[in-house]
Amino acid sequence: MDEQRSGSKISRGAFVFGVTLAVWLLFTWPFAPIEWPMIIAGALVAILSGVLLGEMTTRHPGRGLNPVRYFWGACYIFVLAWWVAMANLDVAFRVLHPDVPINPGIVKVKTDLKSESAKTALANSITLTPGTMTVDLSDDGHLYVHWINVSSTDVEEATHQVVGRFEPILRRIFE
Amino acid sequence: MSELAGKAIIIVGTLFNLFGCIGLIRLPDVYNRLQGATKCVTLGTCSILLGVLISSGVSPTGMKALAAIIFIAITAPTAAHALSRGAYRAGVPLWEGSVVDKYEEEGQ
Numbered sequence: 001m002d003e004q005r006s007g008s009k010i011s012r013g014a015f016v017f018g019v020t021l022a023v024w025l026l027f028t029w030p031f032a033p034i035e036w037p038m039i040i041a042g043a044l045v046a047i048l049s050g051v052l053l054g055e056m057t058t059r060h061p062g063r064g065l066n067p068v069r070y071f072w073g074a075c076y077i078f079v080l081a082w083w084v085a086m087a088n089l090d091v092a093f094r095v096l097h098p099d100v101p102i103n104p105g106i107v108k109v110k111t112d113l114k115s116e117s118a119k120t121a122l123a124n125s126i127t128l129t130p131g132t133m134t135v136d137l138s139d140d141g142h143l144y145v146h147w148i149n150v151s152s153t154d155v156e157e158a159t160h161q162v163v164g165r166f167e168p169i170l171r172r173i174f175e
Numbered sequence: 176m177s178e179l180a181g182k183a184i185i186i187v188g189t190l191f192n193l194f195g196c197i198g199l200i201r202l203p204d205v206y207n208r209l210q211g212a213t214k215c216v217t218l219g220t221c222s223i224l225l226g227v228l229i230s231s232g233v234s235p236t237g238m239k240a241l242a243a244i245i246f247i248a249i250t251a252p253t254a255a256h257a258l259s260r261g262a263y264r265a266g267v268p269l270w271e272g273s274v275v276d277k278y279e280e281e282g283q
Contacts, residue, residue, distance in 0.1 A: 095198035127252035
């Protein structure tokens with residue numbers, strides 16, 4: 001048990017190391033000519049972040065190695081971009097309309113996603129999509145969502161309309 | 176060509192930032208304003224950065240714009256979430272025209 005725990009600690013640290021180093025390399029682009037001092041400095045700081053912050057990150061770092069998840073992640077970017085564009089046209093319509101047609105309220109929706117990262121991604125996606133903004137997340141898998149144009153106060157119906165867009169694809173990425 | 180496309184996207188982004196600001200003035204309460212501000216300003220700013228990325232291509236500037244897009248897309252909704260929850264906890268009321276408040280009913 002103890003061995004398993006320390007193993008997972010190292011892989012969590014390695015996950016943070018990989019992400020940090022990737023961001024650093026993005027910032028120090030281009031690599032020609034290769035500047036080793038720069039890359040080594042980045043690697044040292046990435047090791048430090050891995051040691052210090054490994055505890056706080058995902059509980060399943062091994063999932064970061066599965067290419068199928070990256071494929072769905074790429075699809076998710078397009079799904080999200082589409083809904084973000086729709087959200088903006090929706091808000092633009094509402095604020096430019098002379099009567100400001102809104103019908104706001106806070107509704108409750110349910111999610112079946114279990115992992116913390118999936119719930120975070122879902123809450124952020126809901127905030128970026130048409131007329132909805134996550135206010136709070138309860139421990140038993142319910143989200144409280146501020147909806148600018150409430151069309152149903154029923155939990156099931158609101159879940160279908162607000163969460164249904166993202167839940168299947170997020171499950172493929174994070175769970 | 177990519178220069179022109181980049182400029183067009185920057186103009187669209189600026190327009191969406193403007194809509195976000197109009198929303199900030201016209202919408203009635205904290206929560207609705209946060210909605211307008213978060214959505215429009217996120218897309219607006221990301222579009223401006225995307226325009227920079229397209230017009231400068233795979234270069235140091237372009238890669239930094241790409242990194243900034245990723246950070247904004249992750250942090251802006253998180254900040255909106257924190258602000259709305261904080262406002263609710265501090266007792267800021269919903270607009271009187273609001274139709275439902277499950278959050279209060281559930282006694283959170």
